[in-house]
Amino acid sequence: MALTRFLVLLAAAALFAASPASAAEDALLRAAKKEGKVTWYTAVSLPVAQEICKKFMGKHPGVECIVHRDGSGKLYQRYLQEDKGNIHVADVYHTSNYGHYLILKDKHLLPYQPKGTEKFNASFVTKHHAWTILRAAVLVPFYNTKKVSAADAPKSWKDLADPKWKDRMVHSHPAYSGFVTNGMLLNIKNHGQDYYKKLAANKPKIVQSALASIPLVARGEADVGAGTVSYGLFEAISKGEPLKVVIPTEGVPLVSSPNAILKKAPHPNAAKLFTDYMFSLEAQQVFANRFLYVGHPGVKYPKGLPTLDELKLEVIDPEVIKKENKNMQNLFRKLFGV
Amino acid sequence: MQAQLSLPARRGRDFTTLFWVAIAVVLVILILNPIFYLFKESFTAQGDAGGWTLMNYVEAFSNPLYYSPIVATLWISLSVGVISLVVGAALAWCVSRTDIPMASMIRNLILASFVTPPFLGAIAWIFLAGPREGWLNDIYRFVAFAGGESYLFNIFSLGGVVFAISLYTFPLVFIVVMAALNNVSSDIEDAANIAGGGTFSTMLNITLPLVLPALFAGFIMAVLEAMILFGTPAILAIPARMHVMTTQLRAFMASEDNLVGLASAYSMPMLVVAVWLIYSRGRVLGKRGFATLGGKGGQRRPQKLGAWRYPVFVLCLIPLVCAVMLPYISLLLTSFMRTLGGGLTWGNMTFANYVFMWNNDAVWSSLGNTLVLAVVSATAAAGLAGVIAYISQRRIVWGHQYMSFLATLPIAIPGIVLAVGLFAAYTKKPFVLYGTLWIMFFAYLTKYLPLAFQTSNAALMSVHPELEECSRILGANRIRVFRDVTIPLFKVGLVASWILVFMPSLRELSASVLLWTTNTKVISVVIIDLYEENLLGPISALGVVLLLITLVAILAGFRLAGRDFMKA
Numbered sequence: 034m035a036l037t038r039f040l041v042l043l044a045a046a047a048l049f050a051a052s053p054a055s056a057a058e059d060a061l062l063r064a065a066k067k068e069g070k071v072t073w074y075t076a077v078s079l080p081v082a083q084e085i086c087k088k089f090m091g092k093h094p095g096v097e098c099i100v101h102r103d104g105s106g107k108l109y110q111r112y113l114q115e116d117k118g119n120i121h122v123a124d125v126y127h128t129s130n131y132g133h134y135l136i137l138k139d140k141h142l143l144p145y146q147p148k149g150t151e152k153f154n155a156s157f158v159t160k161h162h163a164w165t166i167l168r169a170a171v172l173v174p175f176y177n178t179k180k181v182s183a184a185d186a187p188k189s190w191k192d193l194a195d196p197k198w199k200d201r202m203v204h205s206h207p208a209y210s211g212f213v214t215n216g217m218l219l220n221i222k223n224h225g226q227d228y229y230k231k232l233a234a235n236k237p238k239i240v241q242s243a244l245a246s247i248p249l250v251a252r253g254e255a256d257v258g259a260g261t262v263s264y265g266l267f268e269a270i271s272k273g274e275p276l277k278v279v280i281p282t283e284g285v286p287l288v289s290s291p292n293a294i295l296k297k298a299p300h301p302n303a304a305k306l307f308t309d310y311m312f313s314l315e316a317q318q319v320f321a322n323r324f325l326y327v328g329h330p331g332v333k334y335p336k337g338l339p340t341l342d343e344l345k346l347e348v349i350d351p352e353v354i355k356k357e358n359k360n361m362q363n364l365f366r367k368l369f370g371v
Numbered sequence: 372m373q374a375q376l377s378l379p380a381r382r383g384r385d386f387t388t389l390f391w392v393a394i395a396v397v398l399v400i401l402i403l404n405p406i407f408y409l410f411k412e413s414f415t416a417q418g419d420a421g422g423w424t425l426m427n428y429v430e431a432f433s434n435p436l437y438y439s440p441i442v443a444t445l446w447i448s449l450s451v452g453v454i455s456l457v458v459g460a461a462l463a464w465c466v467s468r469t470d471i472p473m474a475s476m477i478r479n480l481i482l483a484s485f486v487t488p489p490f491l492g493a494i495a496w497i498f499l500a501g502p503r504e505g506w507l508n509d510i511y512r513f514v515a516f517a518g519g520e521s522y523l524f525n526i527f528s529l530g531g532v533v534f535a536i537s538l539y540t541f542p543l544v545f546i547v548v549m550a551a552l553n554n555v556s557s558d559i560e561d562a563a564n565i566a567g568g569g570t571f572s573t574m575l576n577i578t579l580p581l582v583l584p585a586l587f588a589g590f591i592m593a594v595l596e597a598m599i600l601f602g603t604p605a606i607l608a609i610p611a612r613m614h615v616m617t618t619q620l621r622a623f624m625a626s627e628d629n630l631v632g633l634a635s636a637y638s639m640p641m642l643v644v645a646v647w648l649i650y651s652r653g654r655v656l657g658k659r660g661f662a663t664l665g666g667k668g669g670q671r672r673p674q675k676l677g678a679w680r681y682p683v684f685v686l687c688l689i690p691l692v693c694a695v696m697l698p699y700i701s702l703l704l705t706s707f708m709r710t711l712g713g714g715l716t717w718g719n720m721t722f723a724n725y726v727f728m729w730n731n732d733a734v735w736s737s738l739g740n741t742l743v744l745a746v747v748s749a750t751a752a753a754g755l756a757g758v759i760a761y762i763s764q765r766r767i768v769w770g771h772q773y774m775s776f777l778a779t780l781p782i783a784i785p786g787i788v789l790a791v792g793l794f795a796a797y798t799k800k801p802f803v804l805y806g807t808l809w810i811m812f813f814a815y816l817t818k819y820l821p822l823a824f825q826t827s828n829a830a831l832m833s834v835h836p837e838l839e840e841c842s843r844i845l846g847a848n849r850i851r852v853f854r855d856v857t858i859p860l861f862k863v864g865l866v867a868s869w870i871l872v873f874m875p876s877l878r879e880l881s882a883s884v885l886l887w888t889t890n891t892k893v894i895s896v897v898i899i900d901l902y903e904e905n906l907l908g909p910i911s912a913l914g915v916v917l918l919l920i921t922l923v924a925i926l927a928g929f930r931l932a933g934r935d936f937m938k939a
Contacts, residue, residue, distance in 0.1 A: 072889065078904050079733070079900065079901075079904060083733075099889050100889070101888070101889045102900065103900075104903060106625045107625065110624060110625065110629050111885075113629060114629070114794060115805075118794070118795075118798035118799070118805065119798075120798060120805055120806070122806065122888065122889075177712065179712065203610075206609075208622060208625055208626060209625065236612070238527060238610040238611070239609050239610050239611075239612055240609070240610060241605070241609065241903070242903050244903065244904060244905040245902070245903060245905060247905045248711050248905055248907050249610075251710065251711040251712040252498075252501070252504050252711045252712060253503060253504040253712065254497070254501045254502075254503050254504045254505075255503075265905060269710075269905070272709070272710055273709065273710045273713065274710045274711060274712045274713075275710075275712040275713075276712070359626070359628075362626065366436060367436075369612050370439075370612035370613065370614070371609050371612050371613065371614050371618075371622075
């Protein structure tokens with residue numbers, strides 16, 4: 034049995050090696066090695082980014098993988114600033130702000146279909162191939178189990194507007210977190226702008242990134258968080274923080290984080306090789322282990338993470354995000370003061 | 372009087388003038404280049420088209436949304452200025468002039484507060500004085516039998532921001548005043564004592580007026596430092612739903628359209644305030660320079676505090692407990708916590724945060740970058756500042772009065788805005804420095820030159836030109852005089868200005884955050900990164916390790932700098 038399987042594999046490998054695709058791959062590998070390195074502008078958290086790079090370098094010795102981690106907004110600002118100064122550092126660009134990709138699409142992004150993504154979940158791939166979704170997560174409310182009983186906990190986004198949460202809530206800022214912008218668009222669609230007036234009356238503490246709300250609730254400085262990113266929350270829970278996720282009845286916004294190769298990448302071949310790697314099962318599993326949703330059908334998700342089918346997903350049209358981004362920030366500024 | 376004495380007698384024939392002119396040119400390029408680009412950006416329309424416009428100014432100052440940050444910044448800077456002045460000057464006097472116990476420990480703690488990144492202190496103070504879960508409020512509720520929701524301190528407030536900034540700003544005043552006090556010999560104070568003045572009336576009537584230039588300089592530095600600080604308000608004011616000018620600037624630049632022009636225009640009031648402060652300082656102190664360090668020997672002796680010795684000691688400790696001891700205790704405790712919500716129990720204890728830091732390559736390389744930058748920037752700034760102070764006080768080249776002004780100007784440019792100017796200035800030929808440590812070096816040098824200059828200038832003010840004139844009469848040229856007479860006389864001032872640049876360079880955030888690239892990351896950027904990734908445990912561990920490293924560095928520095936430097 035084992036022998037048969039081995040023989041089949043061998044035969045497959047031989048067939049594969051003889052195919053022209055493989056010759057192209059060899060050429061890519063050679064060209065990538067000649068370039069010697071790839072720089073990844075990435076908004077995924079540093080430990081994940083470092084793990085991906087390390088594994089990539091283990092697989093392709095001779096191509097150095099350099100992580101440049103920062104927030105989505107700051108990476109965008111940096112990229113534009115560098116481009117304006119005619120300096121090109123980044124090869125591969127990965128952030129959580131879908132709207133930025135729409136802006137960058139024609140002038141800055143190189144269409145490329147990563148190997149194997151034909152079989153991916155359809156919502157993770159694009160027809161134009163200017164980018165492919167590397168990972169996704171949802172925005173969810175959460176609370177501190179030491180401070181709030183399950184019966185008392187919010188069940189919906191709407192519950193957060195209840196005056197009982199006055200001075201007990203933390204909210205992240207839409208200018209720093211694309212997730213929050215998605216949440217605002219969803220809540221305004223369901224409950225109108227009035228919802229945010231009520232939320233503002235509860236005087237929540239405002240933090241910048243969506244992740245930054247987690248420690249405040251974990252420590253009990255706030256009892257409930259009006260939305261954070263699922264992967265950060267599940268990671269904190271798996272570490273033992275006294276937190277619990279709320280699956281709101283109205284549904285949760287699904288936020289997809291694209292990955293793209295830049296047209297002016299100084300190492301275009303290494304960029305392609307690296308991009309292929311990121312969409313391989315091995316790399317996709319690294320993301321999944323960190324409670325992120327990915328497009329590869331073969332990955333196994335950790336325990337405790339609800340599957341995407343179990344959630345009522347709300348996908349906000351990127352064009353709407355692009356159009357409403359500034360309005361949401363202005364509305365937030367008007368109502369919350371910052 | 373002084374003016375006449377210091378006019379160079381043989382200007383036309385002194386070939387060393389070339390050297391002074393060269394220094395002047397370096398200064399002009401260094402300071403004016405980024406400022407020029409800042410102005411240019413403020414008049415440039417947003418978008419690809421660009422073009423000349425006034426709209427940035429119209430938008431920045433006609434939209435009522437942007438008024439409240441200006442008011443908040445004004446309040447915060449003035450309050451911080453006054454608090455830092457009182458605390459810093461009082462501590463400097465106690466340490467320098469009295470027989471207070473454990474003076475060297477007080478001095479070291481002050482320096483420890485000075486090397487603490489203010490945003491790290493702010494994070495620690497959330498643990499301590501968060502209204503609902505801060506440990507100090509827990510203690511208050513326990514002691515006062517107060518109800519579950521009542522609290523004594525709320526760090527998320529205007530007062531909290533002022534408090535948290537003052538804690539890490541008063542050392543500026545301390546160091547400047549200390550350097551000045553060390554140059555006042557006890558002869559004058561003795562004279563007052565003999566004439567019947569007590570310890571405190573001598574301080575008020577004799578010592579205080581003598582160090583007035585340093586006090587004023589320290590006050591201005593504290594006000595401006597508070598005005599341009601970004602990290603602390605971002606961590607403490609934003610949660611309380613308040614913007615200050617720097618967080619508003621950051622918001623402009625982080626916005627979808629990257630509103631650099633608007634940000635540049637919005638930062639102009641800070642430049643104006645700085646120009647005005649520097650100018651008024653000149654007006655107030657113009658005729659009040661006291662040359663106290665003459666050719667005749669003087670010595671310093673501590674004033675006796677008598678029965679007040681220990682009460683004063685306890686008073687001196689209060690700011691240090693708040694700035695150093697409490698925050699680092701809370702960081703130390705947090706660094707051993709497995710989960711933030713688990714509290715202080717044995718079951719929640721871990722070394723994982725230290726292991727995480729130890730194994731992280733980014734931490735090590737950024738630590739190296741930080742140290743290199745701090746040493747090089749401090750050396751360059753102290754050298755340049757010393758020479759500029761000399762040029763401007765001895766009026767060596769044409770336009771010397773503008774040089775002291777130029778050297779002080781960058782103090783009012785918020786790091787974020789300065790970084791924009793630097794980026795624009797040093798990504799174009801002939802200066803393509805982006806992606807190297809050089810651009811960060813220029814940022815640090817430009818940003819901290821004022822600190823070094825103020826210190827050198829205050830120190831040099833007390834060096835009477837009579838000694839230099841002596842050597843000039845005997846035939847030495849200016850450079851020789853500067854090297855052999857002036858430098859030894861104001862060595863203390865130079866060392867103080869070196870330290871004054873070195874320490875904040877270790878914690879610089881606002882310019883670095885825009886200029887760092889993959890290979891030039893510095894430690895403060897690492898900390899902010901971790902903060903945004905919600906890794907408070909590792910931040911605490913890193914904070915504790917950083918404090919230990921810098922304390923060792925300070926102690927080693929004292930060994931090296933010798934007994935002259937800030938001897939208690």
